[in-house]
Amino acid sequence: MTDNKLDVLVLREQLVTPNGPYAALDVVDSTGSTNADLMAAARDGAVDRTVLVAEEQTEGRGRRSRTWSSPPGSGVYLSVLIRPTTVPADRLGTLAMVAGLALMHAARETAGIEASLKWPNDLLVGEGRAKAAGVLSEVAQDQATVVGVGLNVTSLPDDAEPGVGGLPAGSFADAGAKNVDRTEIAASFLRAFAEFEASWRLNDGDIARSGVLAGYREACGTLGRSVRAELPGGESVSGEAVDVDEDGRLVIELDDGTRTSVTAGDVVHLRAD
Numbered sequence: 324m325t326d327n328k329l330d331v332l333v334l335r336e337q338l339v340t341p342n343g344p345y346a347a348l349d350v351v352d353s354t355g356s357t358n359a360d361l362m363a364a365a366r367d368g369a370v371d372r373t374v375l376v377a378e379e380q381t382e383g384r385g386r387r388s389r390t391w392s393s394p395p396g397s398g399v400y401l402s403v404l405i406r407p408t409t410v411p412a413d414r415l416g417t418l419a420m421v422a423g424l425a426l427m428h429a430a431r432e433t434a435g436i437e438a439s440l441k442w443p444n445d446l447l448v449g450e451g452r453a454k455a456a457g458v459l460s461e462v463a464q465d466q467a468t469v470v471g472v473g474l475n476v477t478s479l480p481d482d483a484e485p486g487v488g489g490l491p492a493g494s495f496a497d498a499g500a501k502n503v504d505r506t507e508i509a510a511s512f513l514r515a516f517a518e519f520e521a522s523w524r525l526n527d528g529d530i531a532r533s534g535v536l537a538g539y540r541e542a543c544g545t546l547g548r549s550v551r552a553e554l555p556g557g558e559s560v561s562g563e564a565v566d567v568d569e570d571g572r573l574v575i576e577l578d579d580g581t582r583t584s585v586t587a588g589d590v591v592h593l594r595a596d
C-alpha cells in the first residue's frame with residue numbers, strides 16, 4: 324500500500340485546460356464506481372473530457388457485470404467521459420482499445436516494465452502474465468462514452484483478491500516496478516489517452532487510419548497464441564489468434580485453416596495458452 328494520496332493539484336495543473344487536454348478533473352476519496360458516477364453525470368450534461376479519479380471504489384465493476392477490486396491506496400481507478408459526436412455509434416467500442424494502448428504507454432513510461440495486451444483490453448505484466456489493469460467502456464446516451472480504467476500499482480491485499488476470472492491478479496510492483504507513484508501513473512495514462520483519442524476522433528473512430536490498430540497489434544500478446552473464445556450459451560471457438568481486424572475483432576484461425584472473428588461483446592472468456 325502507498326501512504327500518499329493522489330495529488331489532484333498536480334493532475335489538474337498538468338492535464339486540465341488551458342494547459343492540458345481535459346476540461347475537468349476531480350479526485351474523490353471513495354465512491355461506488357467512477358464509471359457509474361460519470362454515466363450519471365453524462366446524463367446530467369457533464370462536458371466532453373471530464374475525468375473522475377477515486378482513491379477507492381466500493382462497487383468497482385469490471386466487464387460483463389464482474390467485480391473490480393479497488394482497495395484504497397493500492398491502485399489507480401479512473402474514468403473519462405468522452406463525447407465524440409462525429410464518431411459512428413458502431414465504432415464507440417474501439418475507445419477501449421485506445422485506453423489499452425494508453426495503459427501500455429503508462430506501464431513503459433512510469434514503471435519501465437514489460438507489459439502486453441490480452442485481447443480485448445487487459446494489461447498483463449510479468450512472466451506469469453498476470454492482469455494488472457483492465458478497461459471498461461460504457462455508452463451512456465447519444466455518443467457519450469465513459470471509459471474506465473482500473474490499474475493495480477501494488478499487490479491487492481489478500482482479502483481483496485479477485486475470485487473469478489481466468490487470470491491471476493498482478494500489479495506494477497509485482498512486476499518489478501520500484502517507487503511507483505500513483506499520481507504519475509494517472510497523469511501518464513491520461514496524457515497518452517488524450518493523444519491517442521484525439522487521433523481516433525479526428526479519424527471518426529477509424530482505428531486503422533488513426534494508427535491505433537497498428538500500435539494495438541504490436542502490443543497484443545494474444546496474437547500468435549492458441550486461444551479458446553467462450554461464447555454465450557456454452558459454445559466456444561478454438562484456434563490460433565492471428566489478427567485483430569479493423570473493427571477490433573479478434574480473428575481466429577481454426578484447425579482446418581478457415582478464419583472466424585469474434586467481438587469483445589460476444590466473448591464471455593478468452594483462454595490463452
Ligand SMILES: Nc1ncnc2c1ncn2[C@@H]1O[C@H](COP(=O)(O)OP(=O)(O)OP(=O)(O)O)[C@@H](O)[C@H]1O
Nearest residue numbers: 385386389390391392485487488489490492592593
Ligand atoms: N483489481 C483487480 N485486478 C486484477 N483482476 C481483477 C481485479 N478485480 C477483479 N479482477 C478480475 O478481473 C475480472 C474482470 O475482468 P474480465 O472481465 O476482463 O475477465 P478476465 O477473467 O480477466 O478475462 P477473461 O475471462 O477473458 O479471461 C473479474 O472477474 C475478476 O476476476
Ligand SMILES: O=C(O)CCCC[C@@H]1SC[C@@H]2NC(=O)N[C@@H]21
Nearest residue numbers: 356358384385386457458471473
Ligand atoms: O477488466 C475489466 O473487467 C475492466 C475493469 C475496469 C475497472 C475500472 S476502475 C475505474 C472504473 N470504474 C469502474 O467501476 N470500473 C472501471
